[in-house]
Amino acid sequence: MGSERLRHRVLLAVSAVLLCTVLSLSCGRGEIELPEPEIIEGAEMRFSPGANRASLIDWEPWGRQAFERAGRQERPVVLVMTALPIREARQFDETTLSDSLIIERLNRECVPIRVDIERHPEVKRLVWSGALVPKEGEPGIVSIHASGQLIQAAGFLDPPGTEEFLDYAVETNMFYERWPEGPGQAPVIAWEQPLIMRRRVQTRELSNDLVDRVAASLRSALSGPGGGPGQDGKVRDPSAISLLLYLGHTRGEESLAVLASDALVSVREAGYWDEVEGGVSGPGGKNLAINADLALSYLEAWEATGKEDHPRAARDILRFLLTVLYDENIDAFRAGQLGDEAYFALDRAGRSEAGAAPPVDGTLYTDRNARMVSLGLKAGLVLQNETWTERALGLLDDLWDRAVGEDGRVYHVFDIERGAGSAPGLVADGMWLARALLDAYAYTGVPRYLLRARQLVDRALEEQWQETADVFVAHSGESWPPAAALVNNPSFDANLVGALVLLRLNWCTEEPMYRDVARRILTRWSGDWGRFGDRAGAYGLALQRYLDYPVRMMIIGSPEEAQTRALLRESLRLYEPGKHVQLLDPKSEREEVEARGFPTDMDPAIFVCVGRACSAPILDAEEVAASVSSFVEQMGRE
Structure with a gap:
């Protein structure tokens, strides 16, 4: 295993320059040499890089x-x-x-x-x-x-x-x-046992009317005074973009997709965009999570609208992530580049003359690198470059080896080289990593990714789920030595990522418990989502996924067969927002295939399912798009 991982890293390091070329990224420093940023290594006690005492x-x-x-x-x-x-x-x-x-x-x-x-x-x-x-x-x-x-x-x-x-x-x-x-x-701080702070809010019925209210709030937030797209350039929550694109496609409301697309365009037109090195910056610098989420939104918007500005923006962000934040020696991404508005306002020549780029925070965060796994898988598919896919899967394996402790808890900070970690037990890290594992399962059909996602979520349900409050607490009571049991104010963002993960686990396993927990989370926040601005898009997206059972594309076939892989690839490439793609091997997963009612003795095929109805088997990869569209139109959406 160790030699295979080493070979994998060497191949990725050698292919980094080739990756930039294939993606049309200018990963070199250009004819005018740019200063290399200093790396500030992660440590518990860190101080400003400027002179201080x-x-x-x-x-x-x-x-x-x-x-x-x-x-x-x-x-x-x-x-x-x-x-x-x-x-x-x-x-x-x-x-x-x-x-x-x-x-x-x-x-x-x-x-x-x-x-x-x-x-x-x-x-x-x-x-x-x-x-x-x-x-x-x-x-x-x-x-x-x-x-x-x-x-x-x-x-x-x-x-x-x-x-x-x-x-x-x-x-x-x-x-x-x-x-x-x-x-x-x-x-306000208790040391003996975790407490939970609960806002007493009125809950509402989980319905499409509630989704409409969330969408209306997003439309208002993203629109200017005259009703047109906002031009403030604020980096929009990726879930808000996903919800608007989803509703635009499934309901035929093109204006919602246009609104999401224009909101992303406004980011490029505002002063936050770095035209020289790519990516988006703000007072807090060029954060890995913000840029990864934004690149994912650009790729999704390109799939939905075909607007060519979006893949160019995604490539610019990928260029920054690869050249500034990626460490090829450990195959992981650093936390971000520190903010320096004066530096980022300079052109290439000005930066060269400045002589010093803003330092890079070298900390390795689990949740941010898990986001990069999801982005890498999407970039590999949409931009048709397998190197990003390989990089994402290699990073995911490293995260599992280094960020998950022997006791199963996920560390917030990890160190691939030393195997050290800190701040274990944060629910957000476990949910982001579970999302990345489910993405990898959908893209590859490899069962271990599903098993690992279930392991993380099942542990969170055992240790961090509060039955009396219908939420995951922010962290476990022993999340930070010396075993400080802090007041647990539930995290809106972590719980909504958790709800989406739970729904996907329900679709993968048909285990009703996961869906029920997602329902309880959504009910808990049903009267309280409005105070979170465009982050409420995460609530609307999870609610819509709960109400609308997804179009399921079940591939039955051996992953070793070329026909199976072709069917999987075309299923993933097809733009059908919210779709569930799952590959089951009729040999190694025979019982599961039979329990789902699919045959085990035929050539590789796709069965498209809407509600409880499934299509006839699709055997030809070239017919996937037309067959799926026809069947969904015939059956309608549930």
Whole structure:
């Protein structure tokens, strides 16, 4: 296995330049040489790459021990939430946290905790979701009593502002017992067992009317004052794009597909697009997840509309991902390139003269690389390049080997070379990885991908599903040593990815339990989706997939036969949004084939199923598109 993996990596490294050529990507640095970005390796405690003295502070990691120390020493906990891509966070290191007085006071009067919120999003959720901060905004510094109760929260302050912040934290901590809202109130951080914060919202009936309401909200969000496409260039949630394209196709509402397409065009026309090196940037830099999701949306929009601008945009993003974020030595993608608006505004000559590109965050995140698996599979299919497919499947195998621990928990951060990981137990990582595994199963028909997806989801159902709340909690109680059981505010995004994964597992296995859990998630958020902006598209998409049983394309045949592979390839290439493609081998999966009611003693064939009705077998790959279209039109959609 090890020698095969090594051979695979060597072949991919050798083919990287060929890949750029085949995809018409300019992966070289061009006639004018561009500066190579510095790689900032992943670590638990990282500071701004700019000059600073923040490391002189006696930082503690997040956990019970820091709070116990605060109790013994009768000091407040001061939590600094930071992340390399956040420009204000880097400036906070270089100014306030380099100030001699601030350093001295934090070390003498407080218990300072430093948390990288990208590495540990469970703390970001705890604080930013409202469990800790009773106001809107994204605080950078928070003071907490040793009991776990909030004292104060603020943004990234200047030195005088931070002095006032510390004055209040220290004084309030001294008189904690006299607080009107003090010890009698439940702490916001509990260490003995996970709690769950539930918003009491009215649930609604799961219906197409609810889908229409989500679509209407997206139409409003993506439209300008005159009703035309918005031109703000905001990177749209990929699920919102998928929902609009799906409804445009299945309902014949072309205006919805045009709206989705125009929203993607507006991204290229706004100032966020990097015309020199490809990809989209913002104040937080050029994030791997955002660019991977956006490229996937461009490829899907091309399938739906045929608009040639979309594959060009996808290729530009792929060029950036391959040349800047991809590490060919470990066959994985780095977290992103740090933000530098002045640099990204320069042309090629200007960047060459600048002499230094923004650094790259070298952290390897499981959820972001799982997104790259899904993108790589789609790019390999739509752009007709098998190297992307091979790269995606190789990355997926590495993720399974390195990001999934021996106990089955998925690490948020992994290291392929050292086999290390951190922050296990986040439900989002498991669901994104399960989605990638199901994509690989659909593209290859290899059963192990389905088995692994089931393993991840079944574990999440066992450990992270809250029966009384109908949600997956954000993480397991032991997700971050030393076994801190934080308040679990359920993640909207992770639960909706989970609902889509559960529905796909139901289609693959015909196990009703998966569909029932998806229904409960959708009911839980049925009255609460509106506050998430265009991210509500994930809710609408999952609901539509729940209500509309997909067009199923069941390929029965040995994957080793050329005819089977041709039928699978044509099934995948056919644009039928929401379709379910599944290959079953009549030899090794005979019982499953017979249980589904398909023959086991004929040449490879496709059976197209709508509802409970299935077509006659399709034996010729060249007839797949016409036969599927005819049968779906004949049967209608359920």
